[in-house]
Amino acid sequence: MDPHDAVGPAGSRVTIPVTEDLVRGALELERTPHGIRPHRLPAWARAQCADGQLLLAESQPSGVRLVLRTRATMIELETLRTTIAYRGAPPRPDGVYDLLVDGELAGRGSVTGGNVLLVDMLSGDRELRPGPSGTVRFTGLPDRVKDVEIWLPHNEITELVALRADAQAEPVPPGTRRVWVHHGSSISHGSNAASPTTTWPALTAALGGVELVNLGLSGSALLDPFTARTIRDTPADLLSLKLGINVVNSDLMRLRAFGPAVHGFLDTIRDGHPTTPLLVVSPVLCPIHEDTPGPGAPEFDAATGTVRFRATGDPRESGKLTLRVIRDELSRIVAERAASDENLYHLDGLRLYGEAELPLPDRLHPDAATHRRIGERFAGLVFGEGGPFAGPPCPIRPQ
Template identity: 75%
Template sequence: MHPEHHWITTPVTAGLLRGALDLERTEHGLLPHRLPARARAQCADGQLAMAESQPSGVRLAFRTRATAVELDTRPTKRVHTGAPPRPDGVYDLLVDGRLAGQGTVSGGNTVTVDMATGAAELRPGPAGTLRFTDLPDRAKDIEIWLPHNETTELLALRTDAPVEPAPDRGRRVWLHHGSSISHGSDAASPTTTWPALAAARGGVELVNLGLGGSALLDPFTARAMRDTPADLLSVKIGINLVNGDVMRLRAFTPAVHGFLDTLREGHPTTPLLVVSPVHCPLHEDTPGPLAFDLDALGEGKLRFRATGDPAERAAGKLTLRVIREELARIVKQRAAEDPHLHHLDGLDLYGEADSAELPLPDGLHPDAATHRRIGERFADLAFAPGGPFAADRATT
């Protein structure tokens, strides 16, 4: 703590947080979750546990005259043996909606994952402090976006002036579910994941259920979305079903219908956008499962490869092309009775020409420039006049 400031400590409570579906009270603070406890109890998968506890889209939001802000957190860092080291997670500071600073918190817990066996080992570590100073001396809205790819326990908030929860600006809430691409994998910072960029451009409040490796049409995710208040809904479906090789076409079609049926139980007339996969050469015509490219790892690079056999499509194995076709068909069928249901072809967000210009560095995840392109295109297609999320679209 810097002694020259007269510090006020404000408990971190639900009223100061946006974008989390659940808050776990820990020994020293709060751990935001993006799936509720009941959903987490229905799946013991370590990948899901990691993804939903990484606070993509979760931010503190408050109003204050403070010129200095400190936030104590305990991050959980991930280390993959044999892979290049990951940079520390980035925090974005927004003042009245504009980026005004960035920071990282060192220390924290470390999870070391053995790339060969998948075994993970947790080593506890100390908390750290995020600090922003020289902020404008006036009443202002402040948002601190937590690192999208780093589990973050919130311990203490200190300011040199009182804080109050950010006022409700009357903006619509957009609830989105997708894979690691929606989660923000390889984006530069939490406000530059494609959903965060699209939300800012569309003037809406984001709740991001992009779950790395875990967009698998899980019924508990559908129920969590059903029970979460929202003005706009979207689901981006495909890549994880292929690269996890978790189901065939026979199971896929009823699972999509079931997911959409569940959403409609809680949101019968909310604009609902079904988004198919963006272009990914690995899996356009080759089924999963996905595997690490061991030759690339030997050179210190992280890349992926598809291990399925294209001939197995005849037996119902899923590829991105198969999924795009089937999602378009399902939405067309349902839209005859559901005028608020819409379809967006993922190739309109990032297609073959984009892939040639901005290739996916590891074969799977977009880089910072590609997140920006996808976010801008999504906003232009979804929020534009006449688009599925247009502000003037009437719902009942």
């Protein structure tokens, strides 16, 4: 239905069906007893790995947004969220919904209630405590036909229960903007960012004028073959991979396995995207793992209610991976492959966040200000003039 048409009586609401053509940034929509749950990995990929961290990360909808054209002045979204709580720690901040009107930030909000996944960081035990759905409401929107985006919280599993407004809506036709598929770790996922449009990939996408598909998977950028096949099968004009930190802090593999795993990951992606610009990004600075291998371990300070991380590996063990080793290996691999792949590029992560920067509050993840810094630098180096993803400028400004 045309959004100019059929507004109900004053103060009335219409329910807008949440269909696939309203959702961007998700690779699959699962129908649940409550509504629709967006996923960033398809079911066949999830079936190949029962790791709880991976399944949690991919179901947190970083970069996923509802996009609709409407003249509504009020829009509300009912959702059932699942939040994470750590035993003994203070409550984490509520996830944030960002609403954009014609590309400009026009509102922010959160929902209450929802399920709580209680995690014991020392034992790894988990307990799910169910709760009710909640509603985020945006009012006072311009009384004209406009494009509206509702970005879902990047750090809360979100089931879409109902979308309501005071006017009808329709999908926004696909535009001409290029699609950027990015894969990385918790920093790419958005850990400690202030909101879903201020994760560094979302900021970069706005500056670069591209449509984002964010496959940043907290704790799970581990060169898994199913992730490579997912990227292979996802339509994209631009591809980037930020690799290394999770391989180190999970102590997943030794140097002997890392190189072939990177080659295999790239080979699989190239099977589906043989000439697509592909950027490999090495890790940003993380002092605890620069010269000390993993595994990483959390340390909970009950007095302050904070969690910080430390590296526990022994650098004297043969083949152990540190971030310095990873950066050298990625640089070597890309240089060798680029001799026969003119669309393959490398970016040293220290150019995004390096020495003499703002400290990492928990020794592992950047804060909101650093997300902005990384996003702006990535946009300048990669999407700017002379960068591997350089293209037409974008009229949409980051929030």
